[in-house]
Amino acid sequence: GAGVSQSPSNKVTEKGKDVELRCDPISGHTALYWYRQSLGQGLEFLIYFQGNSAPDKSGLPSDRFSAERTGGSVSTLTIQRTQQEDSAVYLCASSSGSHRGENYNEQFFGPGTRLTVL
Amino acid sequence: KNQVEQSPQSLIILEGKNCTLQCNYTVSPFSNLRWYKQDTGRGPVSLTIMTFSENTKSNGRYTATLDADTKQSSLHITASQLSDSASYICVVSAGFSGGYNKLIFGAGTRLAVHP
Numbered sequence: 001g002a003g004v005s006q007s008p009s010n011k012v013t014e015k016g017k018d019v020e021l022r023c024d025p026i027s028g029h030t031a032l033y034w035y036r037q038s039l040g041q042g043l044e045f046l047i048y049f050q051g052n053s054a055p056d057k058s059g060l061p062s063d064r065f066s067a068e069r070t071g072g073s074v075s076t077l078t079i080q081r082t083q084q085e086d087s088a089v090y091l092c093a094s095s096s097g098s099h100r101g102e103n104y105n106e107q108f109f110g111p112g113t114r115l116t117v118l
Numbered sequence: 119k120n121q122v123e124q125s126p127q128s129l130i131i132l133e134g135k136n137c138t139l140q141c142n143y144t145v146s147p148f149s150n151l152r153w154y155k156q157d158t159g160r161g162p163v164s165l166t167i168m169t170f171s172e173n174t175k176s177n178g179r180y181t182a183t184l185d186a187d188t189k190q191s192s193l194h195i196t197a198s199q200l201s202d203s204a205s206y207i208c209v210v211s212a213g214f215s216g217g218y219n220k221l222i223f224g225a226g227t228r229l230a231v232h233p
Contacts, residue, residue, distance in 0.1 A: 004161070033221075042207065042226050043162075043207070043223040045221065045223070056220075091161055107162075107164075107221075108161075109160075109161025109162050110161050111159070112159075112160075112161055
């Protein structure tokens with residue numbers, strides 16, 4: 001079956017513009033995560049969706065960042081008034097929410113969207 | 119504060135050699151620890167997962183260990199191959215009530231295997 005897909009794969013924008021990044025999780029996965037990875041750095045948690053529960057937004061760096069997950073499937077991460085420090089790879093992951101064995105908590109990652117803010 | 123620290127930050131080895139990557143964590147309440155491999159330009163892929171009661175887990179040439187007392191984990195790669203060149207990320211899950219687990223990511227070790 002298909003894995004997690006993200007679009008676009010690359011996005012170049014000008015400082016001050018808004019951008020939208022899309023994530024299509026694995027079908028049936030109830031949990032969806034967004035991360036940011038700056039060059040040579042580790043993953044930085046941004047936001048987590050689980051089913052119909054209120055999302056955990058504790059990782060969003062500023063109010064310019066927001067995310068939605070419509071219908072419990074596709075998610076969109078929006079960055080308003082982009083700044084140069086927003087340049088990074090934005091990774092999306094989904095999880096089945098299983099609490100058993102090897103599948104416990106396993107997150108399946110998409111290829112990421114490389115955002116460059118000029 | 120929940121933290122995961124990995125060492126070394128980067129490592130270069132020759133093809134065919136073994137290596138060991140380290141992960142120290144201060145995460146509470148501990149649920150499980152997972153090692154991911156991230157190839158350049160790709161998303162991370164899970165290699166192994168260990169819970170509190172497990173102290174070793176193998177996946178082919180990869181063997182992970184966990185010492186829950188000292189809060190340390192290692193990933194040992196045997197007979198390295200060029201395709202092992204990647205970043206290896208240690209991820210510790212903190213388990214909270216209601217089944218919600220918060221993941222704490224290490225910064226990763228960047229491994230380069232040279233011919």
